[in-house]
Amino acid sequence: MTYVIAKGCCNDASCVSVCPVDCIRPRPSDPEFKTAEQLYIDPASCIDCAACMWECPVSAIHDENDMPSGLDIFRDINAEYFEHNPLRVTETARTGRRKLPETRPKLRVAIVGAGASGCYAAEALAVVPGVEVSLFDRLPTPYGLIRAGVAPDHQKTKSITKQFEKVLKRPNVHSYFNVELGKHITVEDLLEWHHAVIVSVGADDDRKLGIPGEDLPGSYSAREFVAWYNGSPSHADSSFDLTGEQVVLIGNGNVALDVARVLAERPKAFAATDMTDYAIDALESSGVREVMIVARRGIDEAAFTTSELHALTELDGVDVVIRKEEVEADVAAPLSNDSFGTRGKRDLASRICVQESGDADRKITFRFRHEPVSINGDTEVESITFRSTLDESVEETIKTRLVLRAIGYRTSPTPGVPFDPKKGTIPNDGGRVVNVDMEHAVQGLYCTGWAKRGATGVIGTSKWCSIETVNAIFEDFEQGLLRDPAALDEEVLGFVASRQPELIDLEGWLRIDAAERLRGAEAPTPKPRRKFHSLADMLSVGLGQRA
Ligand SMILES: Cc1cc2nc3c(=O)[nH]c(=O)nc-3n(C[C@H](O)[C@H](O)[C@H](O)COP(=O)(O)OP(=O)(O)OC[C@H]3O[C@@H](n4cnc5c(N)ncnc54)[C@H](O)[C@@H]3O)c2cc1C
Ligand code: SF4
Ligand code: SF4
Known part of the structure; x- marks a missing residue:
């Protein structure tokens, strides 16, 4: 018997590291990973332990004898992948858990944009002791395109938000939603309070055809x-x-x-x-x-x-x-x-x-x-x-x-952040934002996700994109390339609230989330949630003005 990866795989490679026989491909270190449509399990090597199935955040892995209807074809698709790419087990570089230098035990990072890439960046940062993360979004709700792009009939894909909710609930991650970079706060403001700023604003504009x-x-x-x-x-x-x-x-x-x-x-x-x-x-x-x-x-x-x-x-x-x-x-x-x-x-x-x-x-x-x-x-x-x-x-x-x-989608310019109008992305070198001439890194400024690499790849692609950016921050911090912020020992909350009194914190978002789920459960045909689609309703619930 084998397990099979089917529809809905978002390429985050969570399954790869738990497989005891290393039979899931491509791995993030393999050249094919960046362009892979999904990951695949080698049926000849799988020992049927089910570890990957429990690890998968979007329930895309199934026992071959218990495939949901319509997904049988994926048994062959997984097997055929290995006919064309025979499994070779090679040692992959394992990364140990990071530590901040003893002389600089506190690192504070602002992340602007709480979509997939912002949440993955927060996750990669927050596991390191001594790191504090401020996570901003211009909407009262997090998760970007997972909420507003992924199709409604792809609920399993949306369930990745359960993993991100755990990140938001970490004590060293602080959520500031309904706060917009360029409107309520600037990059300079954020650098007063943080060593580094990651811009993960996604892509909210369109490519044009240029025809009459x-x-x-x-x-x-x-x-x-x-x-x-x-x-x-x-x-x-x-x-x-x-x-x-x-x-x-x-x-x-x-x-x-x-x-x-x-x-x-x-x-x-x-x-x-x-x-x-x-x-x-x-x-x-x-x-x-x-x-x-x-x-x-x-x-x-x-x-x-x-x-x-x-x-x-x-x-x-x-x-x-x-x-x-x-x-x-x-x-x-x-x-x-x-x-x-x-x-x-x-x-x-x-x-x-x-x-x-x-x-x-x-x-x-x-x-x-x-x-x-x-x-x-x-x-x-x-x-x-x-x-x-x-x-x-x-x-x-x-x-x-x-x-x-x-x-195709493209990023729109964010005030105070360099922008490449041709590519519709933020110019960067492995996540370090550079000036448009591509010669000088901008101190303290980083990017990830669609804003960094263009509007390509699935949710899991942003995990590896964000890990690359976060690694760049740790390297720069260790090498003393990041300035200590003037307000490092003060609370960020007071400053943000002075700029946006209607800020929605984690509790506020959880209130909106709970209210939407309740509305969904009470609908004539029960739904996972009935979303609020007006800002006024979101704010009214999020700010605690309505039960
Ligand atoms: C229609 C559609 C369907 C998709 N379906 C799937 C799927 O089924 N499976 C899959 O794996 N992938 C899917 N994707 C791809 C996936 O959604 C993206 O890979 C992923 O969301 C990109 O994440 P991101 O963080 O870069 O951007 P986003 O998710 O767009 O997040 C950007 C965040 O930044 C915030 N923001 C923007 N500007 C500012 C500002 N100035 N200040 C503060 N906050 C700001 C936004 O509100 C948003 O929350 C789909 C994409 C689209 C467009
Ligand atoms: S079932 Fe076990 S052995 Fe098979 S692919 Fe999943 S983790 Fe690997
Ligand atoms: S979504 Fe992630 S964990 Fe699930 S099969 Fe795809 S790569 Fe593996």
């Missing part, structure tokens, strides 16, 4: 649509025209597949999730029958992961369509890289192509090798025109009222 009609009403970023259905306070008042039969999504990463699932699936599939009530109501009356996902390149370069494509094929009442003529040449060509993920995509796409179209009344259609030329309409979107990237003379216009661009 992009700004017409009816053309939005997938980011806005995701923030709307997830109840992000900044987008709760948005509305999207779901009366047309066809919605066009540009870009084919996992965000596009999330959005396609939300649009194509029956809304009742979300009734027991934390999707907002207003989004479920809007989807109930939706006229959408086809979601078309269009991308410039071919199947080998498709940005989605095999497991998310496979998840679409398991949806009830939804056909997945891939046109044979758009992938067969790619599939027949020798693999340009030996990526296990590419092989998996080719295999699955080939199988989908030859499937008989079912009798479902909704479908998700993939189109490859087409680039958008213009979004058309007088006062709002009426259609979109694509050009074939194989034959530029071939254009195709598709009638639609809603175009969603899922071509």
